[in-house]
Amino acid sequence: MRAKILYVTDLSYPAKGRRYGDEDVYLTGRLREHFDLALCHPLDAAALMDAFDAVVVRNSGPVIHYQTGYDEFRAAAIDRGTRVFTQLTGKADMIGKQYLVDLSEAGYPVIPTTDSTPDSLPEATSYVVKPKLGSDSIGLRKVSRDELTHLSLDGLLAQPLIDFRYEVSFYFIDHDFQYALYVPDPAQRWELERYEPTDADRAFAQRFVDWNTIDHGIQRVDACRTATGELLLVELEDLNPFLSLELTDDTTRTRFVQRMAQSLTDLLAL
Structure with a gap:
């Protein structure tokens, strides 16, 4: 018997400069050669996933727009041992984006990043501040060095404008x-x-x-x-x-x- 795949996507999400729906229509059309597929909105995934052999999360949009629903799906999938692609x-x-801070502190080739003090960042004409739990440039803003010095970075990270x-x-x-x-x-x-x-x-x-x-x-x-x-x-x-x-x-x-x-x-x- 062919495996049953629940394919999670938001075909109508208005992504700037991208057509989520077109890409997922193409992918599911090709993957149907290998699996039995059903598509669902990300908010329906937790309720439906037990009837499938695996869940594929694709163009489901920034989870910040449905953070509670995503957290519930993630927790349920981990608890039930659900096979999720990409693995959780x-x-x-x-x-979140804490990894940028960690990799920067560990010396990886990353844009210098901090979540505490701007003293560790190189001098720049301006800086970028964004939420750790953000995506698609949501909540991103540019600030001066002086503004950054007086800014609380609770839940945020800061980088020089490269x-x-x-x-x-x-x-x-x-x-x-x-x-x-x-x-x-x-x-x-x-x-x-x-x-x-x-x-x-x-x-x-x-x-x-x-x-x-x-x-x-x-x-x-x-x-x-x-x-x-x-x-x-x-x-x-x-x-x-x-x-x-x-x-x-x-x-x-x-x-x-x-x-x-x-x-x-x-x-x-x-």
Whole structure:
């Protein structure tokens, strides 16, 4: 018998610069070749998941909009041992942005980040302050050094505003690199183009995926190329990263779906 998959998505979420629905219609259409699938809204997942062999969380929107419902789903899935793709063992965005502070303090190549005192941050023309439990730039604001000095960072993190040449995203299934896309114009976050990473680029992204405690799932490593040429981590999205699959070629998309199906099959075997 074919495995039954509950695919969690919000097809109508108005994502700026992205079409959540189109991507998930494509993915579910291809995954139906391997599994029996049903789609549901994220707020319905906890009530429905017991009837399925696994739950795939995809373009479900920022959980800050339904934090209580997501927390209930997460707690229930962990308590019942539900197979969730991406696995709920991640240490990055799926549990907030504290990891940026931790990685920065540990010396990883991350945009310098603090949640306590600005003294640890380099001098910059301005700074970015954002909630630890935020996403999609919700709650983000720019402040001066003086404003930052007098600001309480309770529940927030602060970073210098980095002068960078472009942003680049690396997409992984499990620990395996799939493809990369970049943003030539920093002012147009979702106007991406194909990017051919160097060995050093791939090693940079692989380091963060290997740091994270996920064996089965999708991760997106977002980085910026600074004016001096180095890569710095912007975000490790391990909950429901948009994949921009429509910007890849047919071969890449087919390979991605096949690898995703294999990962789900391996997860179901646990």
